[in-house]
Amino acid sequence: MPGTHRSANLSLAALMCLMTVAMTLTAPVSHAADPQAYSVTLDKTGSARLDQLLQDASTLISLRESAEVGPFALITRCKQDQERFMAALHALGYYKGEVSLRIAGRMLDDPALIDSLIDAPADPPVMVTAAFELGPQFHWGQITTEGDISQQASAALKLNTGDIALAEDALAARERLLNELLEQGHALAKVDEPVATLREDTDRVDILFRVDSGPKVAVGDIAVNGLKALNETFVRSHLIMSPGQPFQPSTIEIARQDLAALGVFSSVSAQTGKQLDSGGRIPVNFEVAERQRHAVNLGAAYSTDLGASFSGAWQHRNLFGNAEQLNLSAGVMQLGGNSATGIGYKGGAAFSKPDFLQRDQSLQIGLDAIKQSLDAYDLKTVLAELLLNRKLSKYWHGSVGIATQQSRIAQQGVTRDYTLLSMPLTLKYDSSNSPLDPTEGSIGTFSVTPTESLAGGGKPFVTMQVSASTYLDLGKPGRSVLALRGLIGDTEGAGQFDLPPDRRFYGGGSATVRGYKYQSIGPAFADHKPQGGTAIAAGSVELRQRILDDYGVALFADAGQVSVDSFPFSGSWQIGAGAGLRYYTSFGPIRLDLAFPVNPQPGSGSFEVYIGLGQAF
Template identity: 55%
Template structure:
């Protein structure tokens, strides 16, 4: 029976270490003394895919073959060093009796004639190197021993069971999980030493011992925030949910750190625990904050063949009154060119956001905007207002309700009408995605209902807009490199006839947000001249596959489909399908997007192709 730290089996003893150093010195010297000898490597499969990958990654005979050619002595030294590396890999996965055999030119490494064989071998064909393994028995954990005074449930916190394969990584990970669990249960000063393993060769088992010192459960001492300058301490205090005297719990501390970071007023938030207990034997906690720049200015640009070029800029104050209030001024020029536009448009907006409005998880948004749109579908000049209250119910769920007055003048088919409307938008949003501009997993589901009525002097009847939008993202275990993205939209308008609706309130499809490959708003019922009429119901769907290439590049392939119907029957319109490919360049602030799309079943007002350029994924 042999006793050792569990990772000692992965370390090379001092004699072996000395031997490897001498071998490496010989390899360096020999590299200058002999011509390099080309060689090929054949590494046998073990039947364990994970082990095969680890062995391949450990093999310098493979990784240095072309990068660092060597002569006979250095080649043998490299092979001997790989024997040690392979042994470590075998033992780390539980094969403690595993053996490695490397043969060069069909001779073992201890063959005295090996050097001469290599020295006098021709450069072509390369000399063969064959690597074989005898795994032996897979060791399993027999018993787990916790040495020290620990809570009764501590054994469960290891998350390692008897009879499990004796993998070094699992045994070490169990130590880390035990330590985290102890800290999570208030043992802030707990220590768990490196595990000690007893090898039992007769039964191919390990006994693993963890020496644990828990100390006493600790409560929090003074909770303070350092680094505040312009931010109101009261605002910060409303976002801290921990206080002196509460049990020490790392997850709760981290949750509060993230809450401060998410306020948007800090560039960084770090946690610093006290080095020692205070006089009350409590552990102080300090949040070290750095306030972000109070003002930021950004410029943006986008282009598509249907809507042309657009340029925008905005100025934002991130902490207007000290409580995280945001004031945003936006101005943009739109519709510069484009096959779906008839003139240049603009948008100007002022937005004010007040967090913690009447409640810590409630935000008040107010917005005033002036827009001009000159589209093939209609021309519009409008003044829009909005007061919106949003409430975060959980990490994933958010609800909102508001009021949206608007005054607009719209011309369609040479007929001009003025509209003075009031809408009451209400929505519920589920969002579990991991990124705003480049989501790779999670889902977004947003049902909404918006009653709209006339305020004064309008013949418009009241109506209700009902929509359900959703998108979801599947990462194929590639850390975001291979992603399947799906998108869908259903919508219906109730309470008024199609031509009783203002043109801008009707549904349209076509363009980057619905069906790429078709001109903006072009899908659906048409007037006699081919211009879009809009409809009362919409249904669209998208399938998109995203594949990253190298570090900063990516390609996508997508298919969009959609229809707009003149009435409320979702299936009464003609379905149009667009398909295309795209390129992505990934930057630190999001991917730059270029999409090229074709209409599969063209209609009379669709072009031959469309191009879209912008920041962020299409959805």
């Protein structure tokens, strides 16, 4: 009758099953004696998204080569696809849409279809075609909730009357509503599958969310399961949550991530109970799996300026049962290289204790012995340091410490001994998403290191340095990345030759300006050997582009200068540029860069090659 409308309740979850590629492709198949070959053509709808959804939904397409069918089964498969196509139209709001399938030009209900298929020759394949009449796209009408919920929870739906009625949006709204109720402390909240009602006379869809929020509750008993060598008292003291506090999934997730960050667990998961305890609280269980207590790591790198290097490290992840770490490392370096004059080595030991004196504060003790034979100087040094590291917030960390260094350094035929005492102060910001392959976020470090000369006749001095890098994801997720970095450093209180040679600033190499030999940028002696300076400034821009799944390329340009006064920008700028290849592995990209000096200076080579694990910065 005119003026009336038809309404129908729809299952949006059933519609959403069409939104994935891995749909139910296990339709029963009947094989005729002679399988019926066929081809499939789906008419274009004018919507690329709908075309792809229809393509993904079709068993005619996905099973055409892997599961042959006879004439009867082909008709059955077409009828099943007709239902799938209708669900796909509904999922994108085309509730008045129509689907028409034909086999060899005949409709599926044509009585003569089966006989024509039986008599059809094996070649050429019969043509299956699908045509679509979309009709109007429906929009959301009345949006209601049924149940006792707050206005804030209702606002979490983020559905608006008049928006296109997409099934995925309704299901996403249900998840947002449920998550908001949980975050408000309703640990047993339930939100039923939304119920949609068609209003065909107005091309609208009314939608209803039935909610049972349940009571607000607090956290009950907290269990930690799976501990072996790690002390449970330490784990519980490290947890940022305790019984009696308001239930919030976000707090539980932060606590889970915090436990995982200790470095002693291979996995950490958290589950809440299915029912309240006798006190009306919700129990929380953390399931942990401890990593192997010992680990061995090997590393290798190569560059034309510093040659090859090989390193190994042995790690104890839980020395005394409270996640203390002991690292013993050794490496050989400068095997060849145009900036090295001999083989170098480095050996060291580092101990760290988490939650030292208070939570989120660690004690680090390190001892290193280093030998370097470079164009700039020959160095033998022993360095000992004690650092107190503190997590200030999610992204900010700070450290303060004391370090002593005993060195013998030869430069330009003059050998001197130095004994230095310093107090390094560091503030670091890190919101990047990966240590080896960052694609978004930023890293910034500010350090001040007052240093007193205890022997060697040097003056006291203060070294200040600011470095930063940022990563812009131009083609999510992480396929096109623009990476930028900058560095400014300055030393006050001592002149160029009052400073030990290894405490001066040098430019050139992968850490500053690629394409130039290591430490080659800046003031030089008459034989073109580097002097080092008291101030530095450098910057880089790099475009990283993934190709296929495991490969990538990079284009980059670096610039930097080193000066002998307190002004970091007064030196002569040198520019390097180049390109690189990347091979992406499960543990990080393997990097190969080829760089050239744009404005070579005396002593510069024609190019430099860098090979290593992880991005350049």
